[in-house]
Amino acid sequence: MLDAGEVARLKALMEWEGQRSAPPDGFPRLPDLPAARYTSPEYYALECDHVFRKSWLFAGHMDEIPEPGCYMRWHNAGDPIVIVHGMDGAVRAFYNTCRHRGAPIVTEDRGKSSRLMCGYHNWTYKTDGTLVGVPERQDFPEDFDLSCRGLLPVRCELLGRVIFVNFDENAMPLKEWMGPLWDEWSEFAFDRIRLAARHSFDLKCNWKIAIEANMEVYHVPFIHPNTVAPLVDAKRNLNTLYPNGHARMLAPAPHQTDRARARRGVPAWLAAD
Ligand code: FES
Structure with a gap:
């Protein structure tokens, strides 16, 4: 459970994200990923050994x-x-x-x-x-x-x-x-949560393709313009990196004014530009 101080800090960070017009000062220039990380059997074997065999x-x-x-x-x-x-x-x-x-x-x-x-x-x-x-x-x-x-x-x-x-x-x-x-x-309340249904899907792609689609909202205005986009303010999205490979994404709802625009059919990301 987040305490009130942490919630206030996160809200302030969201506003800062919403105003930001360039990468943060000192943000590293990251190299392009080699495509083989999504296709190489050898790399996948390493992931199995070092990710899936060692993670909960x-x-x-x-x-x-x-x-x-x-x-x-x-x-x-x-x-x-x-x-x-x-x-x-x-x-x-x-x-x-x-x-x-x-x-x-x-x-x-x-x-x-x-x-x-x-x-x-x-x-x-x-x-x-x-x-x-x-x-x-x-x-x-x-x-x-x-x-x-x-x-x-x-x-x-x-x-x-x-x-x-x-x-x-x-x-x-x-x-x-x-x-x-x-x-x-x-x-x-995971001690009270109940299982309503369980679905499995086999996707013909490297596992990271599926995971990464859930790690950013960059795609939301373009892939989900009429469903998710009106509900999520992509510009104020906040990601936090935790130890052991965990991360937290906070995808806030649009501001009240943006929500009103959304009701009229204008996605928040478009209204904000
Ligand atoms: S393999 Fe012989 S009892 Fe299980």
């Missing part, structure tokens, strides 16, 4: 695994994993790979069971990942140790009822990684 990734919502024993598959970032609402109430993530010969533990997108059983040879795990059942035990060595053959965990933490995973076992905790956003977002 949004994976799901508790409404998708609402009760103890519920589980869901998730495979949006390479290795397939299973996210489990444990019988003890804890939410955990595991590689969806049996410790016997690597078959998938769960094969449907969602399910519910007090035990996770691999379909290949029926090795059976508790919902906390512990291996508890191995058929034909007489064929295994006497000192065969089940305790070191549990499902391999993936880091999994919650922001309220929203589930995040991280493939980096040494990653900092989710709250620390989010930094100031953790408190700023408290007004969204």
